Amino acid sequence: MGYRLSKIYTRTGDDGSTGLADGSRVAKSSERVDVIGTVDELNCQLGLLIITLKDDDPLVGRLNRIQHHLFDLGGEFAIPGSTVIQEDHIQWLEETLDDWNEDLPPLKNFILPGGSTPAAHAHLARAICRRAERTVVSLSHQDAINPESRNYLNRLSDLLFVAARLLARRDGGQEVLWEPTS
Structure with missing residues (x-):
């Protein structure tokens, strides 16, 4: 196996900077670090969603x-x-999205986050994914990025919405429909 971290703290970030994988250092407040952190947060939220499901x-x-x-x-x-x-990552998401969406009824109302614990976790993952996409767009105004990465996040947020719909409807459950207050 490759390199393993044996010492977790290095003190090199005490000045407010962090090291990238290419050896360069950037401010912890940089757009790039925000992207990395938000993608990590999304991954953590997916982990929470997964543990609410059966193996x-x-x-x-x-x-x-x-x-x-x-x-x-x-x-x-x-x-x-x-x-x-790459494009094949996006294509796989689209195929998965089409598969999951196939048996769902068409939307006639907006849906509120909720319906079940797994559905609520999927909705939160979707919201984090949208934020990750926004941070990538912001970074793209400063640095060149792989446009497929932005597209991947865009498609993933759609997939997470459909996952939330599926999960809310399981076991006789229902989606929570928005009711306008005025």
Whole structure:
């Protein structure tokens, strides 16, 4: 196996900077670090969603695969100029999205986050994914990025919305429909 961290603290970040995988150092407040951190947060939220599901749930395998993609995506942003996410990653998301969406009824109302614990976790993952996408767009105004990475996050947020819909409807459950107050 490759390099392992044997010492977790280095004190090199005490000045407010952090090291990227290419050896360069940037401010912890930089757009690039914000992207990496938000993608990591999204991956953590997917982990929370997964543990609410049974091991044999058909969504688990695909969500696990997405977690691996997200780890790759974080690595892509940790090495400026690198490209890991490709069109085939997006195509796989689209195929998964089409498969999951196939038996859902058409939307006639907006849906509120909730319906069940797993659905609420999927909605939160979707919201974090949208924030990750926004941070990538912001970074793209300063640095060149792989556009497929931005597209991946855009498609992933759609997939997470559909996952939330599926999860809310399980076992006789229902989606929580928005009711306008005025």
